[in-house]
Structures are given as structure tokens and as C-alpha cells.
Amino acid sequence: MLANTHTARIYRSIVGGLGTLIVLIGLVLVPLPGPGWLIVIIGLFIISSEFRWAQRLLHFVRVNVERWTHWIMAKPLWVRWTIGAATAAFVGVIVWFALRLTGLPDWVPDLRVLDLLGLH
Known part of the structure; x- marks a missing residue:
């Protein structure tokens, strides 16, 4: 299906648009109680399936959450x-x-x- 460059471009646009929408909804929800950051991360997962920069950002988030967890648990x-x-x-x-x-x-x-x- 994605061998066609036009189809691949449309697919990437849909994935990027959907992921961005989910990230924006999550960012709006961040200051409220609930899963705001989780929704942002889910949106990044979606975007990272097609975009390398999102994969790097997701890796950065994962590494820093692990650092924070180890730091706080050592206190x-x-x-x-x-x-x-x-x-x-x-x-x-x-x-x-x-x-x-x-x-x-x-x-x-x-x-x-x-x-x-x-x-x-």
C-alpha cells in the first residue's frame, strides 16, 4: 500500500495530523488532574511511527522519566x-x-x- 509515494505522503500526513491532535489535547489536559502527560506520550508514539524526530523526542522523555524515577526513589x-x-x-x-x-x-x-x- 505504501509503495506509492503519493499514498505514503498522505499516510504520513494523516499519522502526523492525528498524533499532533492527540498531543495538543494532552497538553491542554496537563494542568488538570488526569492523564494529560500520558495522552501527550500516546500522541508522540503515534507520530514516532513515521517521523524520526518524534522517535528521538520519545527516547528523551523515556530516559528522563527513568532518571527522575531513580532520583526520587533514592530520596x-x-x-x-x-x-x-x-x-x-x-x-x-x-x-x-x-x-x-x-x-x-x-x-x-x-x-x-x-x-x-x-x-x-
Whole structure:
């Protein structure tokens, strides 16, 4: 199927466009709780099936995630807990900010804690 250069070019364009769309969706989701970075990496996997630069970028990501994992696991437990708590606090602030901008969905019950957080 891809022996034809025109077909190969169209195929590469589709793969590149789809992968780029998935990467962009993932980047939009990164500050929100959820799998933003995972979606970005999935998009890079798709792009890397046809583009060498994406393969190099994916390798760079893989190497640095492994370095980070080894570095953090070598730290004492209190350091890991502190980094985890800071990450959770950051995500909490992002969620609070997003809810302040968009408002609470209708299905959320009327709780006093939401008044204390300024979300009503």
C-alpha cells in the first residue's frame, strides 16, 4: 500500500495530523488532574511511527522519566511525601481555579465546605 509515494505522503500526513491532535489535547489536559502527560506520550508514539524526530523526542522523555524515577526513589521517604503533597496541592489549586472560572456542575450537592472554598 505504501509503495506509492503519493499514498505514503498522505499516510504520513494523516499519522502526523492525528498524533499532533492527540498531543495538543494532552497538553491542554496537563494542568488538570488526569492523564494529560500520558495522552501527550500516546500522541508522540503515534507520530514516532513515521517521523524520526518524534522517535528521538520519545527516547528523551523515556530516559528522563527513568532518571527522575531513580532520583526520587533514592530520596528519603519524607522528601517523596513532601514532593507528593506539593504536587497534590498544585492539582488542588488548579481544580479550584477551574471550578471558580466555570462554576460547579448542577449535580454537585450543596455542601457548606463549598461555601468556605468560595465555590458557590
